[in-house]
Amino acid sequence: MAKNKVGTKLEQAYEDLKAEVRNGHDSAAMTQIITDLYAESLAYLAGFKSVQLDSKVAGKNYIAHDNGKRISRAINVGLYVPDLAQWKALSALLTPGANLNGKTDAATITRVLYSMAISFCAAIDLLKNGDQKTPGTYFEHFIASFFAWRVGVRPTNSIQVLSLDEENTKLPTDFIFDLGKNAQKFHMPIKTSTRERAIMLWAHQRLLDGVFGTDRFMGTPVLLAETKTDSKKRDVMEICLPEQWRLYQLYIAKLKRVYYLDMPAAYEKLGRNFPPLVVKPFGEFFFEWDALTQG
Amino acid sequence: MAKNKVGTKLEQAYEDLKAEVRNGHDSAAMTQIITDLYAESLAYLAGFKSVQLDSKVAGKNYIAHDNGKRISRAINVGLYVPDLAQWKALSALLTPGANLNGKTDAATITRVLYSMAISFCAAIDLLKNGDQKTPGTYFEHFIASFFAWRVGVRPTNSIQVLSLDEENTKLPTDFIFDLGKNAQKFHMPIKTSTRERAIMLWAHQRLLDGVFGTDRFMGTPVLLAETKTDSKKRDVMEICLPEQWRLYQLYIAKLKRVYYLDMPAAYEKLGRNFPPLVVKPFGEFFFEWDALTQG
Numbered sequence: 001m002a003k004n005k006v007g008t009k010l011e012q013a014y015e016d017l018k019a020e021v022r023n024g025h026d027s028a029a030m031t032q033i034i035t036d037l038y039a040e041s042l043a044y045l046a047g048f049k050s051v052q053l054d055s056k057v058a059g060k061n062y063i064a065h066d067n068g069k070r071i072s073r074a075i076n077v078g079l080y081v082p083d084l085a086q087w088k089a090l091s092a093l094l095t096p097g098a099n100l101n102g103k104t105d106a107a108t109i110t111r112v113l114y115s116m117a118i119s120f121c122a123a124i125d126l127l128k129n130g131d132q133k134t135p136g137t138y139f140e141h142f143i144a145s146f147f148a149w150r151v152g153v154r155p156t157n158s159i160q161v162l163s164l165d166e167e168n169t170k171l172p173t174d175f176i177f178d179l180g181k182n183a184q185k186f187h188m189p190i191k192t193s194t195r196e197r198a199i200m201l202w203a204h205q206r207l208l209d210g211v212f213g214t215d216r217f218m219g220t221p222v223l224l225a226e227t228k229t230d231s232k233k234r235d236v237m238e239i240c241l242p243e244q245w246r247l248y249q250l251y252i253a254k255l256k257r258v259y260y261l262d263m264p265a266a267y268e269k270l271g272r273n274f275p276p277l278v279v280k281p282f283g284e285f286f287f288e289w290d291a292l293t294q295g
Numbered sequence: 296m297a298k299n300k301v302g303t304k305l306e307q308a309y310e311d312l313k314a315e316v317r318n319g320h321d322s323a324a325m326t327q328i329i330t331d332l333y334a335e336s337l338a339y340l341a342g343f344k345s346v347q348l349d350s351k352v353a354g355k356n357y358i359a360h361d362n363g364k365r366i367s368r369a370i371n372v373g374l375y376v377p378d379l380a381q382w383k384a385l386s387a388l389l390t391p392g393a394n395l396n397g398k399t400d401a402a403t404i405t406r407v408l409y410s411m412a413i414s415f416c417a418a419i420d421l422l423k424n425g426d427q428k429t430p431g432t433y434f435e436h437f438i439a440s441f442f443a444w445r446v447g448v449r450p451t452n453s454i455q456v457l458s459l460d461e462e463n464t465k466l467p468t469d470f471i472f473d474l475g476k477n478a479q480k481f482h483m484p485i486k487t488s489t490r491e492r493a494i495m496l497w498a499h500q501r502l503l504d505g506v507f508g509t510d511r512f513m514g515t516p517v518l519l520a521e522t523k524t525d526s527k528k529r530d531v532m533e534i535c536l537p538e539q540w541r542l543y544q545l546y547i548a549k550l551k552r553v554y555y556l557d558m559p560a561a562y563e564k565l566g567r568n569f570p571p572l573v574v575k576p577f578g579e580f581f582f583e584w585d586a587l588t589q590g
Contacts, residue, residue: 130425161542169538203498203547210546243464247456251505252498 006047007127010040010120014138021141025148025155031091034116034145035084037138041119042082045072048126054235057227059265062236064229065122070129072122074229074236076262079114086112094149100286110283114261117142117224121192132192140190143222143282144175147188150289153177155188161211174204176217184293187217192224195239198248205253218292219255222282225262240266249277256292259285301342302422305335305415309433316436320443320450326386329411329440330379332433336414337377340367343421349530352522354560357531359524360417365424367417369524369531371557374409381407389444395581405578409556412437412519416487427487435485438517438577439470442483445584448472450483456506469499471512479588482512487519490534493543500548513587514550517577520557535561544572551587554580 013036020030045065053062053074062074090112093103100109120142121135128134144155155175174189187208189201205219226238245267249255254275258267259282267279308331315325340360348357348369357369385407388398395404415437416430423429439450450470469484482503484496500514521533540562544550549570553562554577562574 171539171542197492197495199495199498199502200492203494203501203543206498206501207494207542207546211542244466247466247502247506248498251502 006040006044010037010044010123010127013037013040014134017138017141021144025141025145026152030145031094034142035087035091037120037142038087038116039084041116041123042084044123044127045082045119050075051234053229054233056235056237057265060238062227062229064234065126067126070126071229071231071234072125073118074225074227075118075122076114076225076227079111079262080118081111081115082119083115087116094146096149097152106281106283106287108283109286110261110263110281113142113146113282114224117261121224135192139192139224140175143190144188147175147177147186147222147285150286151177151179151186153179159208171207171211173208174221179293184218185216187219189219189221190223191221193226193239194223195226195228198241198245199252201255201258202248202252205255209253219253220257220259220285220292221255222259222285223261225260226264227262238264238266240264242266242270245270245277246273246275249275257285301335301339305332305339305418305422308332308335309429312433312436316439320436320440321447325440326389329437330382330386332415332437333382333411334379336411336418337379339418339422340377340414345370346529348524349528351530351532352560355533357522357524359529360421362421365421366524366526366529367420368413369520369522370413370417371409371520371522374406374557375413376406376410377414378410382411389441391444392447401576401578401582403578404581405556405558405576408437408441408577409519412556416519431487434487434519435470438485439483442470442472442481442517442580445581446472446474446481448474454503466502466506468503469516474588479513480511482514484514484516485518486516488521488534489518490521490523493536493540494547496550496553497543497547500550504548514548515552515554515580515587516550517554517580518556520555521559522557533559533561535559537561537565540565540572541568541570544570552580 013033016033020033048065048067050063051066051071053064055062061077063077064071064074090104093100117139120138124131124134148154155177158170158172159176161169161171177186179185187205201221208217226240227236228239229236258279261282263281270277270279308328311328315328343360343362345358346361346366348359350357356372358372359366359369385399388395412434415433419426419429443449450472453465453467454471456464456466472481474480482500496516503512521535522531523534524531550572553574556577558576565572565574
């Protein structure tokens with residue numbers, strides 16, 4: 001059952017996603033595609049048994065799905081509510097400019113979005129051996145669509161750079177959300193994990209600070225998780241480097257926030273140390289985004 | 296013939312390499328292991344036919360080896376001299392503190408070292424499907440051993456960082472060659488390619504500049520090649536981003552040199568533009584290393 005009718009429908013929904021992002025990340029069609037992707041991911045995973053992983057992460061319990069040939073990435077049981085109805089309830093609240101206070105909360109948003117993202121990534125792990133690109137691309141567009149809805153602006157992926165000697169050049173960037181004149185712009189790298197590449201988040205921020213001036217862009221990366229699953233031992237650990245992140249925040253650039261769907265406990269304390277680096281569950285963004293833009 | 300007696304001997308030589316680096320990169324045993332790795336790589340590759348690739352790189356001609364199931368990475372024919380005798384002749388010159396002027400030249404060193412490195416990497420491509428780690432680890436130690444011989448100092452991989460509030464922490468780094476008090480130290484990341492991760496070279500340099508002061512460490516990364524081989528189309532291209540490198544050199548940190556074994560033509564002009572970024576074949580390092588340390 002490596003690839004079946006459900007698998008094909010999942011791949012089709014992914015192709016639809018890639019096509020629709022050309023029309024911006026905030027269309028009604030986009031919401032429908034994201035819903036389809038979730039439904040097809042759950043249908044696909046339902047065909048396989050789930051297995052308990054040996055969690056090396058204090059306070060977190062992980063499972064994976066098993067297709068007999070390999071297992072999927074780890075799924076945090078405490079965050080996982082594979083229930084389409086909860087997404088539909090949340091989705092109904094996400095009308096343009098809606099104020100979510102009192103209607104839902106950050107923990108619920110984090111749980112629902114985590115369940116959607118990890119379902120798709122786990123399904124692709126089983127459907128396509130060793131494919132890292134599909135989950136990465138999906139996750140970028142998935143998160144960008146929520147961000148675009150919340151700030152009411154579509155993202156861009158490159159920016160004009162002034163050059164004295166040569167023609168002006170376009171610098172490819174992670175997602176940029178330009179809230180308009182005199183407002184800080186969001187610089188939002190979106191990755192399924194950082195591992196030993198985390199320094200790139202700060203380096204890209206430094207580049208924007210250098211070209212456009214400090215604080216013109218606000219760095220707010222969004223990450224899925226830092227889990228590493230060993231498919232032979234069937235255990236899962238989190239790879240976290242808080243001391244290195246502290247040095248990056250001190251010596252390379254300042255990130256305003258780092259958001260996670262499956263937040264590693266090791267990064268919580270960074271917000272209380274110097275230099276402050278506030279790492280939070282992504283659900284909180286939906287309630288603090290306009291405070292962020294006010295400095 | 297996916298794995299045979301020659302393949303096993305190649306894997307054993309690689310295990311010997313990883314064991315020997317614990318005794319420093321400059322031992323006589325290390326030279327013998329590097330020689331064995333080359334001999335076993337050539338013996339292994341001799342069991343497979345070579346195929347012509349469709350080169351998309353102007354002025355360069357590439358082949359690959361084909362084991363019937365997959366092809367190896369691309370090999371630049373203009374640099375490839377798979378001849379153990381040439382390495383033995385070069386190796387005989389590399390006595391402690393030797394002056395190489397008039398005895399060999401930069402182009403010869405680049406060719407011999409390229410042939411050794413690409414032979415091992417191509418052999419592993421065929422021996423182990425999708426293994427990027429083995430070629431990467433090999434290449435690091437391979438280059439570090441020549442560097443250690445040339446500067447007469449063994450490398451370290453971490454450095455003590457002063458912290459005001461907490462205990463001092465060790466920062467893991469790429470290879471650092473400390474030439475002693477009042478001398479600049481070499482900061483040498485060694486990678487088989489950079490692709491979209493090149494910004495990490497500048498970010499790590501920025502971190503060292505920030506912690507220890509500008510110019511205390513001299514950034515001199517060594518890279519194998521920037522080729523990307525498409526195994527289905529059997530073509531090869533180089534992925535180069537000179538305009539982005541220019542921005543990194545302007546806004547993140549200054550690298551003193553970038554060395555390549557298979558030097559991309561697209562990076563040559565960076566040495567003549569502002570800010571100067573000198574990208575050279577690695578063989579030239581052997582003749583300019585002491586001039587570099589004099590600023």
